[in-house]
Amino acid sequence: MKAEIIAVGTELLLGDILNTNAQYLSRKLADLGFTVHFQSVVGDNPQRLQQLAQQAKHRSDIVIYSGGLGPTADDLTKETVAAAYGDPMQFDAAQFEKIEQYFKACNKPMSENNRKQAMVPANGKTLENRNGTAPGALFEQDGKIAILLPGPPKELVPMFEQEVQPILQQMQNSVLVSRVLRVYGIGESVLEGMVSHLLERENPTAALYAKTSEVVIRITAKAENKQRADQMCDETAQEFYQILGSSVYAEGEQPMEQTVVNLLAEQGKTVATAESCTGGLLSQRITSVAGSSKVFECGVCSYANRIKQSILGVPEDVLNLYGAVSSETAYYMAKGCQAISQADFAVGITGIAGPDGGSEEKPVGLVYVSVTDGTTVWIHRMVVAHRSREIVRFSATQKVLDMVRRLLLHLPLADCECRPIADE
Amino acid sequence: MKAEIIAVGTELLLGDILNTNAQYLSRKLADLGFTVHFQSVVGDNPQRLQQLAQQAKHRSDIVIYSGGLGPTADDLTKETVAAAYGDPMQFDAAQFEKIEQYFKACNKPMSENNRKQAMVPANGKTLENRNGTAPGALFEQDGKIAILLPGPPKELVPMFEQEVQPILQQMQNSVLVSRVLRVYGIGESVLEGMVSHLLERENPTAALYAKTSEVVIRITAKAENKQRADQMCDETAQEFYQILGSSVYAEGEQPMEQTVVNLLAEQGKTVATAESCTGGLLSQRITSVAGSSKVFECGVCSYANRIKQSILGVPEDVLNLYGAVSSETAYYMAKGCQAISQADFAVGITGIAGPDGGSEEKPVGLVYVSVTDGTTVWIHRMVVAHRSREIVRFSATQKVLDMVRRLLLHLPLADCECRPIADE
Numbered sequence: 088m089k090a091e092i093i094a095v096g097t098e099l100l101l102g103d104i105l106n107t108n109a110q111y112l113s114r115k116l117a118d119l120g121f122t123v124h125f126q127s128v129v130g131d132n133p134q135r136l137q138q139l140a141q142q143a144k145h146r147s148d149i150v151i152y153s154g155g156l157g158p159t160a161d162d163l164t165k166e167t168v169a170a171a172y173g174d175p176m177q178f179d180a181a182q183f184e185k186i187e188q189y190f191k192a193c194n195k196p197m198s199e200n201n202r203k204q205a206m207v208p209a210n211g212k213t214l215e216n217r218n219g220t221a222p223g224a225l226f227e228q229d230g231k232i233a234i235l236l237p238g239p240p241k242e243l244v245p246m247f248e249q250e251v252q253p254i255l256q257q258m259q260n261s262v263l264v265s266r267v268l269r270v271y272g273i274g275e276s277v278l279e280g281m282v283s284h285l286l287e288r289e290n291p292t293a294a295l296y297a298k299t300s301e302v303v304i305r306i307t308a309k310a311e312n313k314q315r316a317d318q319m320c321d322e323t324a325q326e327f328y329q330i331l332g333s334s335v336y337a338e339g340e341q342p343m344e345q346t347v348v349n350l351l352a353e354q355g356k357t358v359a360t361a362e363s364c365t366g367g368l369l370s371q372r373i374t375s376v377a378g379s380s381k382v383f384e385c386g387v388c389s390y391a392n393r394i395k396q397s398i399l400g401v402p403e404d405v406l407n408l409y410g411a412v413s414s415e416t417a418y419y420m421a422k423g424c425q426a427i428s429q430a431d432f433a434v435g436i437t438g439i440a441g442p443d444g445g446s447e448e449k450p451v452g453l454v455y456v457s458v459t460d461g462t463t464v465w466i467h468r469m470v471v472a473h474r475s476r477e478i479v480r481f482s483a484t485q486k487v488l489d490m491v492r493r494l495l496l497h498l499p500l501a502d503c504e505c506r507p508i509a510d511e
Numbered sequence: 512m513k514a515e516i517i518a519v520g521t522e523l524l525l526g527d528i529l530n531t532n533a534q535y536l537s538r539k540l541a542d543l544g545f546t547v548h549f550q551s552v553v554g555d556n557p558q559r560l561q562q563l564a565q566q567a568k569h570r571s572d573i574v575i576y577s578g579g580l581g582p583t584a585d586d587l588t589k590e591t592v593a594a595a596y597g598d599p600m601q602f603d604a605a606q607f608e609k610i611e612q613y614f615k616a617c618n619k620p621m622s623e624n625n626r627k628q629a630m631v632p633a634n635g636k637t638l639e640n641r642n643g644t645a646p647g648a649l650f651e652q653d654g655k656i657a658i659l660l661p662g663p664p665k666e667l668v669p670m671f672e673q674e675v676q677p678i679l680q681q682m683q684n685s686v687l688v689s690r691v692l693r694v695y696g697i698g699e700s701v702l703e704g705m706v707s708h709l710l711e712r713e714n715p716t717a718a719l720y721a722k723t724s725e726v727v728i729r730i731t732a733k734a735e736n737k738q739r740a741d742q743m744c745d746e747t748a749q750e751f752y753q754i755l756g757s758s759v760y761a762e763g764e765q766p767m768e769q770t771v772v773n774l775l776a777e778q779g780k781t782v783a784t785a786e787s788c789t790g791g792l793l794s795q796r797i798t799s800v801a802g803s804s805k806v807f808e809c810g811v812c813s814y815a816n817r818i819k820q821s822i823l824g825v826p827e828d829v830l831n832l833y834g835a836v837s838s839e840t841a842y843y844m845a846k847g848c849q850a851i852s853q854a855d856f857a858v859g860i861t862g863i864a865g866p867d868g869g870s871e872e873k874p875v876g877l878v879y880v881s882v883t884d885g886t887t888v889w890i891h892r893m894v895v896a897h898r899s900r901e902i903v904r905f906s907a908t909q910k911v912l913d914m915v916r917r918l919l920l921h922l923p924l925a926d927c928e929c930r931p932i933a934d935e
Binding site for chain 2: 135241
C-alpha cells in the first residue's frame with residue numbers, strides 16, 4: 088500500500104523547525120509495511136494545501152498529515168482535508184468540554200479560538216489527544232484514508248502509537264516485526280566489520296544506526312503472522328548476541344538510564360551521583376525514568392571546588408595537588424558521595440566539557456568517571472574527541488551508567504583503574 | 512520569487528535519516544528573500560522524480576535539489592533534472608581528473624561508476640565540490656532555475672555558501688531580515704488575542720510559534736537594503752515590547768537558561784539549586800550554557816527525604832506535617848540550599864512529576880518552586896496540566912528560571928507567596 092506524509096506549517100518552510108515528524112512517521116509506516124513514496128511540506132495556505140491534498144488522495148492509499156490543528160486562524164488542515172474527503176465537520180460538545188477542562192486544570196483562560204478545536208469529522212473518526220487540546224482526525228472516501236495528527240512531537244507520537252497504529256495494522260495482511268538491539272562500547276565501523284554478514288540478508292533485514300555514544304541495530308522480519316515474524320527476529324537477534332555479548336545493553340526503546348534503573352530496582356539496590364562537568368545531566372537522566380525514586384538517593388552537582396570539599400569531603404590538598412579534573416578527585420567524589428548517601432553505588436564525574444578551560448595536559452573532552460560499591464572505586468579516564476560541550480557531557484554519563492550496569496551484572500570493567508577504599 | 516526544495520533519497524522515505532538539509536536550505540532561502548512554498552522528498556525513482564521536477568519547474572522560479580548525485584546506479588537526479596530543463600549533459604575531462612585526484616589523495620580505489628560524476632551541464636553551470644567527488648549543477652530554461660547539490664550536509668553546506676549564495680543574491684533586489692522575540696508566561700491563544708493586529712500586517716510580517724513552556728514571535732521585514740529592513744524589524748519589535756513588556760525574556764536563539772546565566776554573569780551574582788522532582792534537570796540546563804561555571808555554585812538533587820534533611824536541613828517535622836511536596840518544604844529547600852552554597856540566589860523545586868505518586872489533594876503535575884535571595888523566599892504553586900513527566904519537569908524549571916530572571920531585573924513576582932527568612 089502506498090503512503091505519503093504531508094507536514095503543514097509555514098514555520099517548516101521558513102526553516103524555523105526541523106521536520107522530525109516526517110522521519111518518525113516514515114519509519115513507523117515502513118515497519119508496518121507501507122511504502123512511503125512522498126514526503127511534503129506545505130505552508131498554512133489553503134489553496135496550496137487543497138491542491139496537494141487532492142493530488143495526494145489520488146496517488147496514495149493513505150496520507151498522514153501533521154500540524155495545523157491548533158486554535159489560531161492559520162491552522163487550516165482540518166477544514167481543508169475534510170473538504171477533500173467530502174466529510175462535513177460538526178461541533179462536538181464532549182470534545183469542547185475536554186478542552187474546557189484542560190484549561191481549567193492548567194488554570195489558564197480559554198480563548199474563543201479554542202472552540203474551533205472541538206469541530207470533528209461527521210463521517211470519519213476523532214483521534215484522542217491525551218497531551219494537548221487539538222484532537223486528531225481520520226477521513227475516508229473511496230477506500231482512501233487521511234489521518235490528521237497535531238504538529239508537536241510530544242502530542243503526535245503518543246497519538247500515533249495509541250490511536251493510529253492499531254488501525255494501520257488492521258489494514259495490512261502481512262505482519263512486519265522489528266527488534267532493536269542497543270550496543271554500547273563498540274564504534275559503528277568496527278561493529279559493521281564484526282557483523283557484516285548479518286547486514287546483507289533480505290529477510291530479516293538488519294541495519295546499523297549510529298547515535299550519540301551508542302549504536303542501534305534494527306532487525307525487521309516480514310511474515311504471514313506475528314508469531315513467525317517474532318521467531319525470525321529472535322533467531323537473528325541470537326546471532327548478534329553471539330558476536331556482541333554483553334555489549335548489547337538493552338533492546339527496544341530502552342535507553343541506558345532505563346536499563347540501569349530497571350537493574351537497580353530488580354536487585355533492590357540504590358545509586359547516588361556526584362557530578363561536576365556534567366552539571367546534573369546524569370541525575371536528570373536517571374530521574375527521567377518513571378519510578379526512579381525507589382532507586383535514586385541523591386545527586387550532588389559540585390561545580391565549585393568549595394562544594395567538592397564541604398559536601399563531598401574531597402580533601403583540599405588533593406584538589407590543590409592533582410586538580411579538580413583528576414583520577415584522585417574522581418576517587419574522592421565517588422567515595423564521598425557514597426558516604427553521605429549510603430547508596431549501594433555512588434558515581435563521580437569530573438572533567439572539562441569545554442568550549443574553554445582546556446590545556447595541553449588536560450584538553451577539552453578529558454573526563455574522569457568513577458563508581459564505587461562502598462568497598463572499591465573503579466575509575467575510567469576518557470577523552471571525548473567530538474569536542475562539543477553537549478557530546479562530552481552525554482558521553483561521560485553514558486560511560487558511567489554502563490559501568491554501573493556492568494557492576495550490577497558482575498561483568499568485567501575494562502579500562503578502569505581499581506582502588507580499594509582506604510579508611511583515612 | 513517562489514522557491515521550492517526537493518530532496519531525493521529512499522533513505523529519507525524510510526526514515527533512516529533526518530532531512531536537516533531542508534531546514535538549512537529553507538532558512539537560507541528565507542534570509543535571501545525567496546518564498547519557499549514547498550518542500551518535498553522523493554525516492555530514487557526516475558518516473559516520480561521526473562513528474563515532480565516538471566511540476567516544480569512549472570510552479571517555482573527556483574528549485575533546489577539535494578541528494579542523488581553519487582556514483583551508483585540509483586543516483587539519478589542529474590540526468591532526470593537535466594532532461595526537464597532541456598540540457599544535454601557532456602563529459603568533462605577536467606572534472607574527471609579532479610575526481611581521480613580526490614581518490615588518489617584519499618588512497619582509495621576509484622570505481623568505473625565515478626565516471627558518471629564527471630558528466631556536467633552543456634548549457635548550465637557546474638558547481639565545485641571541495642568536500643567530495645560529486646560536483647553540483649545549475650540548469651536554466653525559460654527563466655526557471657534548478658540547482659543540484661549533493662546530499663551529505665558536509666558537502667551541501669559549503670557548496671551552498673561558496674557557489675550558490677552569490678548567484679541567489681544577484682537575483683534578488685530586496686533584502687529580508689528576521690527577528691525573534693521569546694515570550695514566557697502567556698499562552699499562545701491569549702497572546703494571539705493580545706497582539707492580533709500585529710500579526711495581520713504584510714510587511715513586516717509577524718507570526719507566533721508555540722514551544723514547550725514558551726512562545727516565539729518571528730518578525731520578518733523585506734526592504735531594499737539591510738539597514739531599512741533592520742529598522743522596520745526594530746519598529747515592530749517595539750510595538751510587541753509595548754504590549755508584552757517583561758514577558759519577552761530574550762531575543763534570538765537564546766533560551767531561558769542562557770538568559771539567566773547572562774544576567775547573573777553581568778551582575779556578578781551566583782546561583783545554587785535544590786531539586787527534587789526535576790532530578791537535576793535545572794542544574795543541567797544552567798550548566799549546559801558555556802561559561803556557567805562562573806555563576807553556578809552547586810546543585811543538590813535530594814530525592815530521598817533523608818537527604819532533604821541531612822544536606823538541605825529541611826526539618827523532619829515539616830516533612831512529616833506538610834509532606835515533601837508542600838510550600839513549606841519548598842521554603843526550606845531554597846533556604847537550606849542558600850545556606851550551604853552561600854550563593855546570591857538559591858532555588859528549590861519539589862513536586863510530583865508522575866506518572867505515579869499523585870493523589871486527589873496532590874495531583875501529578877503539582878509542583879512548588881521557590882527562590883531566595885538570602886532574605887526572602889518566594890514560593891509559587893503550579894499545576895502542570897500536560898501530564899507527561901518530561902513536560903512537568905521542564906515547565907517547573909522554566910518557571911523557576913523566570914523567577915530568578917525577574918529577581919535579577921527587579922521585576923515583580925506575580926502569583927508568589929512571599930516569606931521572610933526567619934532565624935530559627
